[in-house]
Amino acid sequence: MTERTTVAIVGAGPAGLLLGHILAAGGVPFVIVENRSREHVLSRIRAGVLEQSSVDVLDRFGLAERLHAEGLVHGGIHLQVEGRRFHVDFEHLVGRTVTVYGQQQVVLDLMRRHDELGSPVYYGASEVTPADVDGEDPHLRFGIDGEQHDLAARFVVGADGYHGVCRTVIPADVLQPAERAYDCAWLGVLADVAPSTEEIIYALHPDGFAMHSMRSPSVSRLYLQVDPGVDLADWSDERIWTALQERLGSPGWTLTPGPITEKSITPMRSSVARTLAYGRLFLAGDAGHIVPPTGAKGLNAALADVTLLGDALVAAAAGSESALASYSARALARQWKIQYFSQWMTDMLHIPGPSAPPEERDFRYRSRVGQLDFVTTSRFAQQTLAEQYTGLAIA
Numbered sequence: 001m002t003e004r005t006t007v008a009i010v011g012a013g014p015a016g017l018l019l020g021h022i023l024a025a026g027g028v029p030f031v032i033v034e035n036r037s038r039e040h041v042l043s044r045i046r047a048g049v050l051e052q053s054s055v056d057v058l059d060r061f062g063l064a065e066r067l068h069a070e071g072l073v074h075g076g077i078h079l080q081v082e083g084r085r086f087h088v089d090f091e092h093l094v095g096r097t098v099t100v101y102g103q104q105q106v107v108l109d110l111m112r113r114h115d116e117l118g119s120p121v122y123y124g125a126s127e128v129t130p131a132d133v134d135g136e137d138p139h140l141r142f143g144i145d146g147e148q149h150d151l152a153a154r155f156v157v158g159a160d161g162y163h164g165v166c167r168t169v170i171p172a173d174v175l176q177p178a179e180r181a182y183d184c185a186w187l188g189v190l191a192d193v194a195p196s197t198e199e200i201i202y203a204l205h206p207d208g209f210a211m212h213s214m215r216s217p218s219v220s221r222l223y224l225q226v227d228p229g230v231d232l233a234d235w236s237d238e239r240i241w242t243a244l245q246e247r248l249g250s251p252g253w254t255l256t257p258g259p260i261t262e263k264s265i266t267p268m269r270s271s272v273a274r275t276l277a278y279g280r281l282f283l284a285g286d287a288g289h290i291v292p293p294t295g296a297k298g299l300n301a302a303l304a305d306v307t308l309l310g311d312a313l314v315a316a317a318a319g320s321e322s323a324l325a326s327y328s329a330r331a332l333a334r335q336w337k338i339q340y341f342s343q344w345m346t347d348m349l350h351i352p353g354p355s356a357p358p359e360e361r362d363f364r365y366r367s368r369v370g371q372l373d374f375v376t377t378s379r380f381a382q383q384t385l386a387e388q389y390t391g392l393a394i395a
């Protein structure tokens with residue numbers, strides 16, 4: 001089957017789905033092609049914090065109705081060190097907030113609106129293959145239920161994540177990602193229990209980092225720093241709750257455990273492609289860059305990229321390609337600020353794992369206690385954190 005569109009979008013994650021809405025609002029034809037089933041896409045538990053800038057973008061396209069009804073607005077976060085808990089008050093410091101609303105919910109809202117609009121979104125596509133993206137006649141080839149599709153497009157967008165196909169069609173000497181590996185990972189759990197805190201707690205402990213977040217008034221999301229190679233089978237629910245209790249412990253406060261409904265390990269890595277543009281192919285979101293999760297920037301960066309790219313593609317479809325020509329440079333300039341912040345948060349709140357020499361762990365722990373003592377007593381440091389956590393402008 002041969003089809004033609006203006007923008008072929010690979011991937012129906014938050015980046016691909018939002019880009020579809022921006023193009024729909026601008027009257028630009030598009031097709032979204034996703035290799036997993038819709039149910040699978042909706043079942044992935046990932047990020048949960050939306051910057052003010054992300055909420056603003058979803059508002060701009062009328063996609064935030066349920067988010068405003070069900071999302072939890074947080075005016076700050078807690079930083080904890082040596083059992084002392086300190087509230088960083090974003091509203092007071094920078095007059096901005098963040099909203100706790102699961103990535104799955106964002107994706108569901110974006111999918112439902114595409115259903116209402118009757119948008120062309122293919123799920124369960126096989127062998128998705130971008131072709132001729134560096135020429136004048138780009139194509140996307142894929143199979144649906146055994147039928148071969150050949151989609152011709154003016155532009156192809158790779159919104160297919162870090163393990164997607166689009167970044168692999170860019171020659172290695174052009175993509176040239178700058179990377180950093182981290183010596184730790186996160187064990188994340190979802191639990192059917194009311195959160196024991198009103199706002200997110202980020203805690204540094206001699207055993208490593210722990211975090212208490214949430215998804216709703218009755219569902220908690222918690223994370224523990226673990227070594228990258230650990231086996232989930234070694235982490236029973238009881239062991240997880242004991243470690244969380246220990247690392248998040250603070251005088252006069254108790255953590256209420258509950259049934260764990262999901263467990264997973266997230267490795268940590270930073271990677272930023274040298275360019276997000278190759279011929280008629282543009283990368284957005286995780287396809288172009290990933291950050292360690294501390295500070296919750298991955299999802300927000302993906303939404304920011306497609307805001308820039310969507311506006312540029314709408315202008316390009318109307319005949320002006322100058323914004324598209326500068327997309328990669330503008331998105332990467334913003335991305336490197338996000339990389340800096342995510343690295344800063346990660347380094348401040350993690351120590352080397354148990355396999356590191358004890359003297360190195362001790363030094364790193366002590367220096368991070370010093371750093372947290374500084375941040376929790378300096379208004380300037382808190383303002384810097386608040387400005388970045390609530391989200392840089394998308395411009």
Ligand code: FAD
Binds near residue numbers: 016302
């Ligand atoms: P994705 O959400 O990855 O979407 C890409 C889509 O493309 C997927 O639906 C995928 O199935 C599809 N796809 C892949 N290959 C192909 C192909 N060949 N053809 C067609 N479609 C394809 N961020 C945080 O801020 N906080 C967190 O706690 C957090 N936890 C995370 C946990 C995990 C396990 C992972 C992987 C990421 C996590 N992130 C977190 C990062 C955040 O979820 C991502 O930054 C965000 O999902 C990026 O959105 P995206 O649309 O760019 O990519």
Ligand code: DHB
Binds near residue numbers: 046047048200293297
């Ligand atoms: C969550 C994830 C993060 O990476 C973070 O910094 C804060 C909260 C979450 O999943 O709720």
